Amino acid sequence: MARHxxxxxxxxxxxxxxxxxxxxxxxxxRVKRVRSGDKVRLVDGCGTVMTTEVxxxxxxxxxxxxxxxxxxxxxxxxxxxGATPKGARLDRMVDxxxxxxxxxxxxTTFGRSVxxxxxxxxxxxxRIVTEAVKQCGRPWLMEIxxxxxxxxxxxxxxxxxxVVADASGDAPIPQACTEIRLLIGPEGGLTDQELSHARDxxxxxxxxxxxxxxxxxxxxxxxxxxxxxQSHPTENGS
Amino acid sequence: MARHxxxxxxxxxxxxxxxxxxxxxxxxxRVKRVRSGDKVRLVDGCGTVMTTEVxxxxxxxxxxxxxxxxxxxxxxxxxxxGATPKGARLDRMVDxxxxxxxxxxxxTTFGRSVxxxxxxxxxxxxRIVTEAVKQCGRPWLMEIxxxxxxxxxxxxxxxxxxVVADASGDAPIPQACTEIRLLIGPEGGLTDQELSHARDxxxxxxxxxxxxxxxxxxxxxxxxxxxxxQSHPTENGS
Numbered sequence: 001m002a003r004h005x006x007x008x009x010x011x012x013x014x015x016x017x018x019x020x021x022x023x024x025x026x027x028x029x030r031v032k033r034v035r036s037g038d039k040v041r042l043v044d045g046c047g048t049v050m051t052t053e054v055x056x057x058x059x060x061x062x063x064x065x066x067x068x069x070x071x072x073x074x075x076x077x078x079x080x081x082g083a084t085p086k087g088a089r090l091d092r093m094v095d096x097x098x099x100x101x102x103x104x105x106x107x108t109t110f111g112r113s114v115x116x117x118x119x120x121x122x123x124x125x126x127r128i129v130t131e132a133v134k135q136c137g138r139p140w141l142m143e144i145x146x147x148x149x150x151x152x153x154x155x156x157x158x159x160x161x162x163v164v165a166d167a168s169g170d171a172p173i174p175q176a177c178t179e180i181r182l183l184i185g186p187e188g189g190l191t192d193q194e195l196s197h198a199r200d201x202x203x204x205x206x207x208x209x210x211x212x213x214x215x216x217x218x219x220x221x222x223x224x225x226x227x228x229x230q231s232h233p234t235e236n237g238s
Numbered sequence: 239m240a241r242h243x244x245x246x247x248x249x250x251x252x253x254x255x256x257x258x259x260x261x262x263x264x265x266x267x268r269v270k271r272v273r274s275g276d277k278v279r280l281v282d283g284c285g286t287v288m289t290t291e292v293x294x295x296x297x298x299x300x301x302x303x304x305x306x307x308x309x310x311x312x313x314x315x316x317x318x319x320g321a322t323p324k325g326a327r328l329d330r331m332v333d334x335x336x337x338x339x340x341x342x343x344x345x346t347t348f349g350r351s352v353x354x355x356x357x358x359x360x361x362x363x364x365r366i367v368t369e370a371v372k373q374c375g376r377p378w379l380m381e382i383x384x385x386x387x388x389x390x391x392x393x394x395x396x397x398x399x400x401v402v403a404d405a406s407g408d409a410p411i412p413q414a415c416t417e418i419r420l421l422i423g424p425e426g427g428l429t430d431q432e433l434s435h436a437r438d439x440x441x442x443x444x445x446x447x448x449x450x451x452x453x454x455x456x457x458x459x460x461x462x463x464x465x466x467x468q469s470h471p472t473e474n475g476s
Binding site for chain 2: 074092095096098099100101135136137138171172174208209210211212213214217220221224225227228231
C-alpha cells in the first residue's frame with residue numbers, strides 16, 4: 001500500500017517521471033519519511049489515482065508512474081446537511097466527515113441554529129477538505145455545498161433516503177440505498193415542528209447512540225454508521 | 239426530557255429539596271438557561287439518576303426531587319484499548335468516546351506508538367470524562383484504564399469479543415455479544431507481527447471505513463459502529 005498521498009496539482013510531468021518539489025517534497029521526505037522504492041499515490045480529487053514508485057527522495061521527490069486508474073464515486077452517496085458548530089468544532093467536523101467518507105457537507109440553517117457561516121469561513125473549509133483528502137487518501141473530494149435551509153433539506157428527490165438524526169428516533173435499520181441525505185440539527189436539536197415536517201416528507205427519524213452527542217461527533221458517527229450499514233444491508237429493511 | 243444534567247456531588251440535600259450553588263448554579267442558569275418548572279437530571283456517574291423539577295433558579299438552583307432510579311450498566315460493555323494521539327486530539331477522542339458510549343478507554347502501547355501518556359495527562363482525562371458525562375447525560379462514567387500493552391490487549395477472557403480496527407480487515411459483521419474489546423492502533427497502524435498475533439489470539443480484524451482515519455476519529459467511529467450493530471445483531475453472525 002502507498003505510504004503517502006500527494007495531489008496531482010503538485011506534480012510536474014517529465015516524460016515518464018513525475019517530479020514533486022518545494023513544500024510538498026519536503027513534507028513527504030522529512031515528515032512522512034518517504035524513501036526510494038516506496039509507493040506514493042497521486043490523486044486529483046475527481047477519481048483519478050496514480051500509483052508511483054519513488055526513484056529519488058532528496059530535495060525533489062522523483063516518481064516513476066506505475067499505473068493510472070479511475071475510481072468510481074463511492075456508493076451510497078452520502079450527503080450531510082448539517083447545522084454549523086462553532087469555530088474549531090466546524091473544522092474538526094469537516095475533517096472527520098472527509099475521513100468517514102461523506103460525499104458532501106451542506107451548511108444548513110435549522111430553527112434552533114445560532115451560527116450562520118460567513119462565506120470566508122466556507123472558503124477555509126475547502127482548504128480543510130483538501131488537506132483531509134490527502135491525509136486519508138480519498139480519490140474524490142468532499143464537496144462543500146452552498147448555504148441551505150431545513151426546508152431545502154427535506155425537499156429531496158424520491159430516490160434519496162432522508163434520515164434525520166434525533167434522540168427521539170429508533171435505531172437505524174440497515175437498508176440498501178444509493179443516495180442518503182443525513183440531517184444533523186444544531187445544539188438543542190430539531191424543533192417539534194421540524195420533526196413533524198420531516199416525517200410528513202417521508203424522512204426516517206433515527207438515533208445513533210444512547211447519549212446526547214455534540215453536533216460534530218453526531219455528524220461523524222451517524223455518517224459512519226449509515227455507510228457501515230451498506231456493507232451488510234438488509235434488502236427489505238426488516 | 240431534562241434539559242440539563244448536574245453531578246450529585248454538587249447538590250446539597252435539604253429535606254426533600256436539593257440545592258445547587260456556586261459555579262454549577264451559575265452555569266445552569268446563565269448558560270443553560272434553566273428556569274423554574276424545568277426538569278434537571280442529577281447523576282453520580284455510577285448508575286444513580288435523579289429527576290428533579292426546578293423550584294427556584296436564582297443565585298442558587300433549588301430542586302424538588304421527583305424520582306430516583308438505578309440505570310444498569312449499558313450492554314454490550316465496550317472497552318477501547320487504544321494508542322494515544324497527541325495533545326488536544328487525545329482530549330477530543332476521550333470526549334467523543336464518552337458521547338458515543340464506550341465503557342472504558344485503556345491507553346495501550348503498540349509497536350508503532352510514539353506517545354506515552356504520562357500520569358499527569360491521564361489525570362487530566364478524568365476531568366474531561368467528568369465534563370463529557372455531564373454534557374451527554376451518561377448515567378455511568380467512562381473509565382480511564384491504566385497503561386497497558388498490545389500483549390495485554392489481546393490476552394482477553396474467552397467471553398470477550400476482540401476486534402482490531404485495521405484497513406486490511408473486512409467490514410464488521412453485526413453479532414450479539416455482551417463484552418467487546420476494540421483495539422485502535424497508532425498512526426501507521428499495527429505491525430504485521432501484531433496483526434498476526436491478534437489473529438492467532440482469535441481477534442477479528444475489521445475495517446470501519448473506506449479511507450484512512452486518524453486515530454481519534456477511528457476510535458469514535460469504530461466504537462459507534464460496533465454499538466450500533468447491537469441494535470440489530472445477527473445472532474449467528476451471518
